[in-house]
Amino acid sequence: MQDYLHDLYDKLILVFSSQFDKSITIEELTISTCKKEFEGDFTLVLFPWVKSLGKSPDDIGNSIGNALIQTGIIDKYNIIKGFLNMSLNNHFWINKLSEISNQSITSRIKTNKPLKYLVEYCSPNTNKPLHLGHIRNILIGWSVYKILSESGHTVNTTQVINDRGIAICKSMLAWKLYSDGKTPESTGIKSDHFVGDYYVLFEVKFREEYAQWQNSEEGSGSYYNLKKEGEASDDFFKRYKNDYFNTKSSLGIQAKEMLLKWESSDPETLQLWQKMNEWVYNGFEESFKKLDVKFDSYFYESQTYLLGKDIIEEGLKKNVFTKEADNSVWIDLTDVGLDRKIVLRSDGTSVYITQDLGTINLRDKQYHADKYIYVVADEQDYHFKVLTETLKKLQLPYSQGIHHLNYGMVELPSGRMKSREGTVVDADDLIQEVFDVAAKNAEERGELSGLSKNEVSVIIHQIGMSALKYFILKVQAKKRMIFNPEESVDMQGHTGPYIVNAYVRIQSILRRKVSEISEISEINIIDINDSEKSLINSCLEYPDILHEAGNQLDPAHLANYLYQLAKDFHKYYNDYRILNAENIELINIRLNLCKTIGLHLHHGMSCLGIEMPTRM
């Protein structure tokens, strides 16, 4: 039920009792906002009562409608095909507007059951810069953080940085071999891209080496000896690439040596590793800043990858895990519909899940959160099922709090992004692109001409970001998303700038108002139109929308609401004059309404991580 309609619900319960001698609960009533093509504010569905009351929908509707008019809560009603459309009186709407225009949004949305959350999002590798997939992750994570914390929960954010392993060693080796000591500073390249370039260079050099080997005697010999029946040489060498890297490649062997050196804490290797990671972090921070997101803490895999072994021990004691003859440790999850999974290698080293078990344990010690939210792509659904089920079997208390916020992969109109084919959309490029388009549009419009260069740049940043962020967040996280780069910079229609524009129009009106907005008093209750009622109703719905978005961890729900609100406002703005309304009372009411809508748009967009300018 909608809280702000509690009066109506209460009256309906009384009416059911007096008219039909029937005692009912709130949950049995379905009330929705009336569809635009019918007259009325709210609609009660009558069908569910036809059988139990033994009356026709019209009879039931008339009894309820007349009784409600008696109570004074509604002015009139109509019944169409089993739907009772009720028009609430003006007092209700004006009072509600008065209420919400004098009350802070914050006080209306505070939950009465505050929980403690930890949201993990972003979680990049340190061998290359951020791409479009990270952007979706980051925007979802940040928005969920904002929605939950604004709703009154205690929320911390964190990320796990994969700063170790063979990938970063590839970048390190390529830099060592081919850079001549170049640095981001000496080249002027953004530092995470600089490191990424060496990762790419490694692949290029490795491919050259591999191609050369393929034409060598040894290479062609391997093909003849190892090929499958009728396998073409291209197919063979594609398949054999990994083996070649691991066993024959000079570059591969050097990279693996580097990894071993890293693991044995070789000082020179560690120093290089630290230097290159530092470059990557500096680059990431720049991107985070542009995206306007922050993290309360960072977990580095180099520090956590050895964790979790004590949990394995504990699991063995509890007989949750079993040890094979070769010393590898396993868990059997076939009873919950999953497989048998390894949790510790035969050589005693960790696998992915070992680390995750250790990390969650560490986090729980540090945070004692009620909910641990992992913003991770849905390709890891299975992994998180395994993680949760394993924790359950270990009977660890936080197993109940694990939540995998899985989002669908981002694809381009041409298909999946593939780093090998160079179709990955780089995060910084994309951000720059959307700034450029925003700047170009702003110049054409010319509304910002009187402002300083600095002010203009802030506004363009905000408009560009509103376009990019909204474009991504309006799609439900769990759905796979087709990202069309051209449409992502659109600023018309169902976009961020469209909502910003509604807000900017309100600010413009508020700047131009002649007299101060005064509180709405009982004396000046006057008729307001259906658009105004509908707009007030939208604002009243806001706490429910926000809580729903929080409960479902679904920013898209909020995003679509905000679009609808902006759309309704744009139409209202077009249909009615605000500053030149017929009389002072009406001007005051409309100003109150505009101000209130503005506050809701601002709060909602901010919960999507979008900050809005006051002009554009």
Add this chain to the structure above:
RNA sequence: GGUCUCGUAGCUCAGCUGGAUAGAGCAUCUGCCUUCUAAGCAGAGGGUCUCAGGUUCGAAUCCUGACGGGAUCACCA
């Protein structure tokens, strides 16, 4: 093959705790700026909600099955 997931207009998406004639945006076409910012508003065309059953007074929404796309099933992360 097993498991999970998605399928709504030409395209991208809403709507899904069951409610009225399924909605937006983009694209195409037509109007509206001497009046609060036209990144706007109004209008036109565009649909077998993948298909088939079932539950129900009522199904895009819930259940079952089929078909189609995607993910996943490593001593990778």
